[in-house]
Amino acid sequence: MIPAEFSYVRPSTVDEAVAALSGAGEDAKVLAGGQSLMPLLRLRLALPEVLVDLDRVDEMREIRDEGDNVFIGAMATHYNVIRDPLVPALVAKTTATVADPAVRHRGTFGGSLAHADPAGDLPAVMLALDATMVARSPRGSRDIPAADFFVDYLTSALEPDELLVGVRVPKLGDDWGFHYEKFHRTAQSWAVVGVAAAVQRSNGTVGAARIGLTNMGPYPIRASAVESAASGGPASADAFRSAAEAAAEATDPPSDLNGSADYRRHLARVLTARALTAAATV
């Protein structure tokens, strides 16, 4: 790896990290697990002047119960997230599909959200669960709803001096079922399309459904039309298939080597039906 030159700061507390970031100006980058940033540095697609390395900020690794929510520290690794029983099922299930074991041991929960890659698996889940991103800056703490957090391709709502310290994920009741349907060409590759589904079941009907779509546009989106169509209907594969016909509405999927936009729209429909069916039967 031969990146361009940068200066390097390694704080050990959140306060120090926030101070380092705000002192570093616009061309600073936060280094969490490095699983996305390091390749960008290597290819010289990212040319930061300062790297603020959070590896020693242990307080950011905590996962804790906050009553109605679970707070997941931004520096919790994917491996921590998968193993911690406090973590909501959809988050843990989805995280288990991220890349490969080596990446999951280094890569972090917060890093993959702040990177805001539309092909990343976790943003769609945060959206589906109405999670709240918690950011810190010299101006204090700020809560950012997931719906406002993912702004554009590789762009989050974080200001240059804001640090994502963790995420509050609402707990859903026992009547909810979850599934993440990831479609990718090889086990280690990015999702061509992914569908995160949460379904509230009551006596064979759907109380409510929440669906987040991965890689169906420059940022993750909710499949609102499908949510409405499924809610209140029967929890059956046929009903889900019919509701999922609307899955590609309002999407703007990319065309690339892994699939054309048309193919992705088709996949969104097929995978949404499968995700809903699986979530409703778990």
Place this chain on the structure above:
Amino acid sequence: MTTAPEIGSSRKRSEDARLITGKTQWTDNIQLPGMCYVAFLRSPHAHARITNIDVSPAKGRTGVIAAFAGQDFADEQGALPCAWPVTEDMVHPDYLPLAINEVRFVGEPVAIVVARDRYAAADALEAIEVDYEPLPPVLDMEEALKEGADLVHGDKGTNKTYTWVFEQGDNEAAWRDAPVVIERRYIQQRLIPSAMEPRAVVVAPVGDEYTMWSATQVPHILRTVLSVITAIPEQKIRVIAPDVGGGFGSKIGVTAEEVVLMLAARRLGRPLKWTESRSEGNLTVHHGRDQIQDIAIAADRDGKLRGLRVKLLADMGAYLRLVGPGVPLLGAFMYNAIYKMDALSFTCSGVFTNKTPTDAYRGAGRPEATYAIERLMDELAVELNLDPIEVRRRNWIKHEEFPYTTIAGLTYDSGNYEAATEKALQAFEYDKLRAEQADRRERGDPVQLGIGISTYTEMCGIAPSRVLGQLNFGGGGWEHASVRMLATGKVEAVIGTSPHGQGHDTTMAQIIADKLGVPWEDVKVLHGDTATSHKGLDTYGSRSLAIGGVAVVNACDKVLEKAKRAAAHLMEASEQDIEFANGAFSVRGVAESSLPIQDVAFAVNLAHNLPDGMEPSLDSDATFDPENFSYPHGTHLCAVDVDTETGFVKIRKYVAVDDVGKVINPLIVDGQVHGGLAQGIAQALYEEGVYDADGNLTTTTLADYLVPSAPDLPTFHTDRTETPATTNPLGVKGVGEAGTIASTPAVVGAVVDALRPLGINDVRMPCTPERVWQAIKDARGGAS
């Protein structure tokens, strides 16, 4: 006491501990005093004229020692070689290590920076000023051959480098009134070899002598060619291939980077190092495959083959690499595969395009041929409403017919296609899966089952020198080994083949252990350094065991012959009465006489009491030049589940029954088969080097160029039949490429078989989910 034979024993590889932990000498690990680092500036254009180049701004950058453009080496950088002029009139443009006036593919080097560290070298590249005047890129082979097409090499007047024609049998008769004719076009996509270790080169000049370490498969060939190109006398060049992390053909070339580092080291009098990044490697390591295959078959209604006609276009890329033009010709002899027929017509044209040059990649010509013929045998079965196994059975050479001279003129020495196929069918539970397939078709299951078949053979153990000469190949095909017993009775063997993951340390030691009756652990195998391995022709074409292994046997025989003479002298017996078994000599009929070979080695080394005229060491040199290729074969069966809603293909079962002759180490053979299968499956389902409309390679990282890993592959069921080769004393055949050659048609055949009821008879490789989905959609008239 009789010891268990080493040959046939699944020894764990003695080299693995160091290779797996990385605690060994890879080229990039080498650090020398005063060493500087080289970075290459590469063309961002597929085709452009260089109107100006100025490296001087880079020279002022921190840490920079020097910077050079092509012009700086104009008088000393000879053209990179192509050792295989397949026709007398082959168009062969100069391939300069550093381009001077024109660049012809993205990634072609135009300048270098030499700096104190690799960061400074990389940083300074951006200071070099190059003005390019873009020229139209040539990217499509068929367009390239049209009248008035843009030219890759303007001064040559054509984009065609050669047309090679091979006609056997009475083609006119075979095709006249043929009751069945099937024609197909298959596309062999461009593949990018992905060795785990990227290429790396270190050159250390001492006076006017040079040592080069390179991640190469061919240290001996590299030394000879470097000498020819740079005019440095061969005896003043030492090439070392330390441990090398994979090659698959991609490291058989003599590359621009090796030559440029040599020239720059000579100019500067400093040791230099260059290690490519993965992206740099994807752009510039030679690519493989990339052919358009038009193939037709003529047959009788009972399925018996009459004739085969093959017309190939083979993409050479922008220049001719070391053996690039000959790669499709290796396939020419393999289109007829295991089948009997009356006529064969083969024509291949090599075409220049503004893409990375192509050359040998695992299988080299034979995977392409095997793919086409096996796919076509399936088509014939469909046409005649026969089981695809049956149509093969009606045409293949029967075991009692060996040795058999094929329509291509090769003499297959041995084989048993019936036995391998029978064993594979049983392990696969072929009939049961066919029944399940019928059931799922009947039910309209959205996940359809497909079954693919490959009853392959290949020619490897490259090669008889005489045959190579007849094919105009610029090198021989013999191999060399030295075996010496040290004073303590331990053994050192020097081999001319150059392993880069194959396990020669282990396999060759097993052969020697059995031949000399010494413990396996007592044998050390040396290789990959022209100073210790003074003769050899290196490793490619599955030749190391079938040729190099025999050289080892021959060397052992010579050692034994000498040891026997010494033993007779020491035991005061006639040589005719000396017997050798289990590592000791004895006098026939004298029960308690026993002289271990180690004691003989010690005595010969002492030289106190030798027969008159005997030289005081127990060592020998031997070479082997084969009379024939080796012809491994086998039957591979693949079952896939095709999700017709998404197009996703999942391999459900894979059975590989291979016949590689006598097996020295079953564990290593299984490993070769597993790796080969992974690479063949990769071509079928995952890998493709893709260029955009401007000639930019878009698959420069492993995120875009999808190499499958263990989770993507099924549990392989491997088994063997063992029909010894009759053309070498070990009875061995090559195994390095067999898995790759066999598996691609088995997998694609299975995908097509799953979709056959929809009227689909082809899916272009790699069979990506979208391509499969699109094929289904088209077959259904646009509805998915």
